[in-house]
Amino acid sequence: MAGAVAVLLLLDLLRRLVDGSLGPSTLLTYLWTGLVIGLIYGLAGIGLSLTYSILNFANFAHGEYVTVGAFSGFSTAYLVAGGGIATLGNLFLLRPAAGQVGVSITSAPFAVVVGLLVAVVATVVVALVLDRVVYKPMRSAEGISLLIASIGVAFVVRYLLAIVYGTQRPGVTAGTQRYFVGEALGLGRFIVDAHQLIILVAAAVLVVGVHLLLTRTKLGKSMRAMADNEDLARVTGIPTERVIRSTWVLGGGLAGAAGFLLVLSQGTIAYNIGWRLLLLIFAAVILGGIGSVYGAVLGGIIIGIVQQASAVWLSGVWSDMTLPVTFALLIVILLIRPQGIYGGVETT
């Protein structure tokens, strides 16, 4: 059934391309922006997927790790790029206008790179502290208890950020270089901006790095062994506590990077950006198959493209239905392929 719908939609897409009601540049724009936003979902999803398979619980605070990365990274970028414009305190709190400070990869590349690094480090620290305080005392608890505790963690982190940074949604990036690639290829106006390229590069480097880590190193093997069977891993002499910490380092770091890149691409920041992303990240992880790195990335890209390309059919007032349709996709995946694209062990 779902397959038939997909085929019908694809045929309709071709028809629209042929009869000219959908320009190739529009479609390319959808695919490109979908790919970029999907990579961010994927990056965040890797961490969620790892903690899900290794620690055996759905971490509802994962979105908050994304938010922590976004704020810590941009506070740093503001401090680096905006020296002298305002007091350090106001820069840290992202108070000066975005245009004044001018954080963008073209005008302040150093600030962006330092911001990304700090986003990763700060989120890792937060993830480790939270693990020590919250999750370590309840290692033996069931998944549902951990899930509920993670909802509590999500509340605490989100509203601490709200108290520090406020609940408004300021713009924090300056405009950046845009490249009109479509015209040269004869496909009409198709814009790629420098921030999207940075996201593409950063995401590719991080994904390949994580893949190599998981497949080539002893740590990676230990993590996969633990995901399969924790007790068996422990009797084989794998230091499970250390592996759990490494999982949080990896997952937290990637979530932090995803948060920083998300704000870099969308331009605005708010205390609830990660929370709003959480369900989409879950959708990406379940679609890809829990525990699979490539699955999370692929799932993220599919969710991102579906979200953007749905505009072909959901135009005008119907664009309001994009989010419901994306979430409905999540339920459909659970219905027809609960183990995901790469997975195969999670159903009972």
Place this chain on the structure above:
Amino acid sequence: MSDETPRERFSGLRARFSQGGGTTDASLLLVTMVALWALFAAVGMYLGYDTAGVLGTVQSMTFLVAVYALAVLALNLQWGYAGLFNIGVAGFMAVGAYAVGFLSGSPDATPAGLGLPLPIGIIGAMLIAAVVGLIAAFPALRLRADYLAIATVAMSEIIRTTALARPLAPITGAGQGTRNFPANPARTLYYENPADVTSAPNAVGEAVFGVFESFGVMRTNLVVDMTYTVLLLVVVGLVYWLSRRTGNSPFGRVLKAIREDELVAESLGKDTRMFKIKIFMLGCALMGLAGALWQGLGNGSVNPTTNFLPVLTFYIFIALIIGGSGSNTGSVLGGAVFAALLFLLPTYISNIVATFNLRLPRPNSVIDAFTPLLSADPLPLVGFVVANIDSMRFIIIGVLLVWLMQNRPDGLLGHRKEVASSVDLMRRDRTRGQTAATDGGRTQGGADDE
């Protein structure tokens, strides 16, 4: 051992609760409610309200307690009895609220309703919520518990964002929300033409309003609200009775067996999936009822940008966890404690603080709040906390949730779970039973070997 005696006494107390001794439970509920009424009346009097104001404070607290109790009882049927982890409660409540507006709202207002009689609207709302619950549960019930969690939270966001979508504006009012709800039953009792705001009271209304006027309460709206709240308490009683009957029936014992060990229940020839679907639909119907009576008839206005956010689901969960999941009395108690003390009381704090005449400074950032601490001036920090009381409330709730999960996973009020059998298995050798339970709780393999 020295700590044996209080512990023994405590577990004796627990045993009495879990047995569900009617008088103990009823008196516990009554004592709690009387204490809460006294507390809120005291808050109202301290703030210098007149009689009507104090009554209003107590009424709004009781209303919130009643609607929370309804929602928590519904969730307890699913999670407490059958172990189904539904975190889409807000969505099912939204379905109930919108459905009662659509079915029984006035056909002349926008968004237009069908104008059906109120009982049909409420029953219809419950049926629609049950069907939506079926759609959400059908794919997820055969999977791991946390998949059901993700599917239901997705469902609740589908419902909320669909209600926000402009193409559905003729039914939901989209971003504007809807105010087209039928007149609440208390108005029908007191007014000749309940739908009309300017209507004259009927004979019953004249009499009741007269009684209140003799006590100096001139606000007829307050009398209507109080009556509606009393009606809600009756509904809570009915739902409590229904849950209790369900829990004690053979059907309920199978549910508890599923919660404890689904494989065993299945081996005994029970079609566990059918049982789960049925109880899930019943729970969703009751959540729909809660939504219809709370946001629908009670508040009379619904807006998907502020109502039915996922956070509402977590409030209801926290209330259930406080009370101890698996117990109906615990559900009502948890609802009361959460709604009154954690949710409503903090909103009075800034008013109470204002009476101290501290002239609290209002620092506009966390840095301005903390730096004066270096010169031993705590007032800016206090002012900052009071100004951010909404966010503080969420943080306190989060900390409480983590603390409960770490220290009291069975709920603040102790272990109140009803056992799956009709006789009390724990009674004969409690000490041995307890050691076995702690070991059993520690095994990790539960998820793998199902």
